[in-house]
Amino acid sequence: MSESTELRGPGGASAQSPGTTRGREKPGRTGTRKRYTSERSRAEAKLGLMLAAPAAIVLLLVTGYPILQAVYQSFFNLRLTDQENSYFNWGANYVTVLSDPLWWQTLGFTLLITVVTVAVELVLGFFFAMVMLNAMKGVRGPIRTIILVPYGIITVVAAFSWKYAFDLGTGFVGTWFGIEGFDWFGNFWSAFAVISLAEIWKTTPFISLLMLAGLAQIPGDMVEAATVDGASWWQRLTRVILPNMKSAIMVALMFRTLEAFRIFDSVFVMTQGANGTATVSSLAYDQTISQLQTGLGSAVSVLLFLCVGLICLLFIKGFRVNLGDSRG
Amino acid sequence: MALSGCQTDPGGNTITWYINPDNGGQDALAEKCSADSGGEYRISTSVLPNDAESQREQLIRRLASNDSSIDIMSLDTVYVPEFANAGYLEPVPEEYTESFTEDVIEAAAESSYWEDELVSAPLQANTQILWYRKSVAEAAGLDMSQPVTWDQIIEAAQSQEKEIGAQGIRAESLTVWLNALIESQGGQIVADPEAEPEETELGLDTPEGEKAAEIMSTIGKEGLGGPSFSNLDENGALLRFQGDNGGFMVNWPFVYSALVAGGEDGSIDQAVLDDVGWAPYPAVEEGTPGAAPFGGVKLAVGAFSSNPEAAFAAVDCIRQPENQAEYFITDGLPPATREAFDDQAVQDELPYAQAILDSLETAASRPISPYYSTITGGIQRSWHPPADIDPATTPAESTALVLEIMRGEALL
Numbered sequence: 001m002s003e004s005t006e007l008r009g010p011g012g013a014s015a016q017s018p019g020t021t022r023g024r025e026k027p028g029r030t031g032t033r034k035r036y037t038s039e040r041s042r043a044e045a046k047l048g049l050m051l052a053a054p055a056a057i058v059l060l061l062v063t064g065y066p067i068l069q070a071v072y073q074s075f076f077n078l079r080l081t082d083q084e085n086s087y088f089n090w091g092a093n094y095v096t097v098l099s100d101p102l103w104w105q106t107l108g109f110t111l112l113i114t115v116v117t118v119a120v121e122l123v124l125g126f127f128f129a130m131v132m133l134n135a136m137k138g139v140r141g142p143i144r145t146i147i148l149v150p151y152g153i154i155t156v157v158a159a160f161s162w163k164y165a166f167d168l169g170t171g172f173v174g175t176w177f178g179i180e181g182f183d184w185f186g187n188f189w190s191a192f193a194v195i196s197l198a199e200i201w202k203t204t205p206f207i208s209l210l211m212l213a214g215l216a217q218i219p220g221d222m223v224e225a226a227t228v229d230g231a232s233w234w235q236r237l238t239r240v241i242l243p244n245m246k247s248a249i250m251v252a253l254m255f256r257t258l259e260a261f262r263i264f265d266s267v268f269v270m271t272q273g274a275n276g277t278a279t280v281s282s283l284a285y286d287q288t289i290s291q292l293q294t295g296l297g298s299a300v301s302v303l304l305f306l307c308v309g310l311i312c313l314l315f316i317k318g319f320r321v322n323l324g325d326s327r328g
Numbered sequence: 329m330a331l332s333g334c335q336t337d338p339g340g341n342t343i344t345w346y347i348n349p350d351n352g353g354q355d356a357l358a359e360k361c362s363a364d365s366g367g368e369y370r371i372s373t374s375v376l377p378n379d380a381e382s383q384r385e386q387l388i389r390r391l392a393s394n395d396s397s398i399d400i401m402s403l404d405t406v407y408v409p410e411f412a413n414a415g416y417l418e419p420v421p422e423e424y425t426e427s428f429t430e431d432v433i434e435a436a437a438e439s440s441y442w443e444d445e446l447v448s449a450p451l452q453a454n455t456q457i458l459w460y461r462k463s464v465a466e467a468a469g470l471d472m473s474q475p476v477t478w479d480q481i482i483e484a485a486q487s488q489e490k491e492i493g494a495q496g497i498r499a500e501s502l503t504v505w506l507n508a509l510i511e512s513q514g515g516q517i518v519a520d521p522e523a524e525p526e527e528t529e530l531g532l533d534t535p536e537g538e539k540a541a542e543i544m545s546t547i548g549k550e551g552l553g554g555p556s557f558s559n560l561d562e563n564g565a566l567l568r569f570q571g572d573n574g575g576f577m578v579n580w581p582f583v584y585s586a587l588v589a590g591g592e593d594g595s596i597d598q599a600v601l602d603d604v605g606w607a608p609y610p611a612v613e614e615g616t617p618g619a620a621p622f623g624g625v626k627l628a629v630g631a632f633s634s635n636p637e638a639a640f641a642a643v644d645c646i647r648q649p650e651n652q653a654e655y656f657i658t659d660g661l662p663p664a665t666r667e668a669f670d671d672q673a674v675q676d677e678l679p680y681a682q683a684i685l686d687s688l689e690t691a692a693s694r695p696i697s698p699y700y701s702t703i704t705g706g707i708q709r710s711w712h713p714p715a716d717i718d719p720a721t722t723p724a725e726s727t728a729l730v731l732e733i734m735r736g737e738a739l740l
Contacts, residue, residue, distance in 0.1 A: 077736060079736075080388070080389075080392050081388065081392065081410065081413070081414035081416075081698075082414065083392075096736070096737055096738065096739070097739060100738055100739045102738070102739045102740075103739060168556045168559070168564060168567075169563065169564060169567055181554075181555040181556070182555065183555055183556035183558070183559050185559050186555075186556055186557075186558045186559045186713075187558075272498070272499075274497075274498040274559070274712065275498075275558070275713070283739060286705075286739075286740055287739060287740065289385050289389075290381065290385060290701065290705070290740075291701065291702060291705065291733075291740055292388065293736055295736075296736055296739065300739070
């Protein structure tokens with residue numbers, strides 16, 4: 001035993017010590033097996049590292065470098081067309097952004113659209129997941145395909161179809177409601193409604209896919225047992241199904257919230273941010289790409305990055321989402 | 329730059345021309361000039377995005393990273409100062425400066441310079457005129473053979489319950505409109521366009537700006553622009569104009585070919601077409617002619633081009649008056665050179681050509697400033713939607729906002 005402790009190194013030794021009295025019966029066997037798996041797992045870990053390293057390095061290069069570059073640039077007064085005259089301005093960009101009402105207005109709109117779309121998508125997504133799971137065998141394939149089609153369409157293309165459906169020149173939706181001359185993108189609330197609808201239509205399949213994965217993990221006999229015990233449909237849903245797929249729900253919620261918060265395409269295509277529909281992402285785009293204020297735009301991007309990080313933290317620490325659980 | 333031996337190098341004489349999307353007119357000119365050059369160069373075109381703003385974004389991103397593939401670019405006239413100020417445009421060599429500006433309409437020539445140096449060649453000049461429905465003007469008792477004012481049009485539209493098709497959308501066309509209203513009164517949005525952001529003074533918070541705000545807000549508030557006014561662009565305005573409520577419209581000449589095409593495919597009644605008339609851009613004050621908006625496209629050579637000699641030779645060919653005339657006929661985009669308007673084919677095919685030329689002669693440019701996109705962005709934010717404009721406060725608020733954005737103290 002002392003031999004195996006030595007082999008396992010300092011970490012293994014301290015872990016082993018509380019178990020010494022209990023594990024007295026088969027010390028030799030446990031030791032050998034642990035040593036065996038530890039060598040093997042070390043080799044596996046090494047192989048895993050080697051396999052993952054190229055991807056990790058590429059990821060660092062393509063995401064880590066631009067992020068660091070953006071953080072660096074965000075501390076400069078920098079205009080793309082006038083790079084010689086850039087100077088370090090001690091975080092004045094952040095003061096400018098955070099003291100500008102436009103930042104808070106876009107942040108508010110982004111949060112509004114995130115909360116509304118994610119809430120609706122969650123309910124709808126769960127419903128679709130139930131339909132996909134419980135559909136009769138013969139129609140299961142077609143139903144799943146139909147539900148997933150919107151997710152397969154490129155966001156910009158989808159945004160254009162929604163734009164054309166509601167646009168005054170080409171739109172046909174107004175005639176359904178007898179308000180042919182109504183300009184959907186002409187005021188805040190209707191523009192918000194159309195953008196939200198487009199988002200919900202587009203990404204509900206994503207949520208329902210994650211939900212389906214969670215639903216499929218619930219053992220059928222568990223639900224059957226509840227039925228035998230006389231649980232009603234509602235009780236089975238709230239006492240058996242939902243608690244058992246909580247982690248799947250939380251993972252779906254987190255991914256979708258992160259995605260919804262970064263909304264850009266639909267707004268860019270439909271309103272260009274007019275009538276109070278600019279989002280944080282489009283604000284960053286406007287500063288950097290349109291205004292060429294690279295420093296100011298980088299500051300907005302960094303703040304956007306921090307917001308996304310905060311959302312992640314909230315989910316992982318606050319709601320205790322375990323990313324490993326989603327796969328079961 | 330030293331003369332390169334490109335004429336003898338069969339593979340290296342291709343020059344790239346970044347064009348704005350059109351009906352194929354620029355492609356045709358590229359082919360024609362390539363053939364005429366006798367092998368000196370071959371122009372290949374590359375199409376930019378649809379709207380001027382996206383064209384600017386793409387070109388400027390490429391030029392900021394010293395893209396040598398940009399030999400010639402079709403550049404919207406308002407972006408010339410920004411590009412030139414950043415050092416992205418190759419100044420026109422002396423041998424061409426005279427021919428590039430000879431007989432060119434004043435607004436087009438003036439906007440081709442930056443800091444007294446010719447940096448581009450006018451290819452095309454554009455302007456808006458007043459389009460009206462003869463029946464509406466007649467019923468309202470307006471004599472359209474005389475210059476009319478905005479107040480008269482507003483009154484006529486009110487009395488006839490018809491619409492005024494201006495562009496109320498939060499886009500460049502809103503600035504186009506505001507600039508025309510201010511210039512028509514002899515004012516200017518930017519007093520000294522070459523000043524640094526810290527010293528810039530704006531002419532928005534002036535009696536001229538206030539009057540412009542009054543016109544725009546009246547059309548917005550009283551619903552004279554139609555139900556979708558706050559989102560109405562040039563195409564939208566045309567659609568409303570050809571509809572039952574159409575009365576008046578300020579718009580670019582493309583509407584003529586669009587109306588004719590609509591008549592040919594049957595989507596517009598001949599009676600409507602016969603009812604359409606055109607007149608000079610409306611004035612603000614009676615007795616002072618209106619200053620119509622000026623737009624158009626310049627040909628510029630990229631500062632990082634590997635073959636600027638061939639590029640300028642190609643520009644010289646493309647901008648020839650007869651090519652401008654041809655481009656006018658094929659694409660409906662008016663020439664920048666007066667001579668091209670005299671072309672017999674132009675006179676035959678485009679009955680409104682003279683009205684365009686007259687309008688161009690009095691047209692006023694938007695601010696010729698390297699910070700133009702910042703200025704227009706700030707204007708679009710503070711003057712939109714038109715129904716919410718308050719002549720007492722909007723000009724002052726807008727001035728403060730634009731200056732803050734120019735100095736990098738506010739977001740846009």
